[in-house]
Amino acid sequence: MSETIDNKAVQQPHNHKGCMQHALQAAEQICSQKGVRLTAIRKRILELICTSHKAIGAYELLDLFKLEDPKAKPVTIYRALDFLMAAGLVHKIESLNAFIGCLQAEKQHKSVILICDNCKNAYEVDATAVYDSLFALSESMQFKPQCLTLELHGLCASCR
Amino acid sequence: MSETIDNKAVQQPHNHKGCMQHALQAAEQICSQKGVRLTAIRKRILELICTSHKAIGAYELLDLFKLEDPKAKPVTIYRALDFLMAAGLVHKIESLNAFIGCLQAEKQHKSVILICDNCKNAYEVDATAVYDSLFALSESMQFKPQCLTLELHGLCASCR
């Protein structure tokens, strides 16, 4: 398995092939560990998502996928997305109705998604401190936290 | 203007009329301050949203609004929602595609929305510490933050 990818490094211009390879290798390993099947369709959808760090919509994915399988339907994409999300390989950005590949699916991670509204890149970065603060708050409210949506829009270092 | 509403108190069983009144009074005041018009439609949509602390979808609102104006169309609702959100009177919960009334629109506030997946109530609670942590993180990434989506699903004190 390739090395862990560094949050900060990946946001600079970088050799993106490494990101793709890392994501796909992690996917194979995770699916095999979990005893679930990374089928050809699922793998291809993951590849398409990981082509860039820009969030991509389900119907954009469908258009791309159709180039290879012209009779593909929306449900094909959504099923693959559901699988990939359940496996932690892909995250949905709720505020965009779009999807990104996870660059650290092999690790437990507590992250925020930083979304640049200019260049449209979306990166997950570690936000352990934020989670700690949030869980302390939950505790004080006697709220039992289960699923967090944490998306910060703004301008990235390159675009600000 | 009525008193400020306390985050914690409102999550207990409470006299909800106070919430409604507070929201509507704040709305009048805020709109008048901003020099924008809280028209009958907009006010009514706000009332419908503030009927409970459960997030409500645009088409649910449309169904309710149609009881009074049977020829109302989706765009009527979305326009009112856009106005109310711009005025800070209503927030969209991205992870639900649904809307809640803001109980503290008159104040600057940095809040997280706690959403109970059982009873469906959604409350904004102050999360200044969370924001501080997040902004420190942004800073360290040279990311210029602009708009945060912060929604925590789980089980509220009553439902856990």
Added chain:
DNA sequence: GTATTAATGTAATATTATAACATTTCATTT
């Protein structure tokens, strides 16, 4: 009162997502 701007009416359509059921593929057991 007329001009200008803001709000609403009306129709159509775009975008995102799921349901229902048939068929095929894969893995397991025999």
Added chain:
DNA sequence: AAATGAAATGTTATAATATTACATTAATAC
């Protein structure tokens, strides 16, 4: 290897969410 059962995919249809475009009406400014 054939039979079985479960998972994945194919296929059709539709549900749910949201926006565009343009006409009309209402409010405000002059």
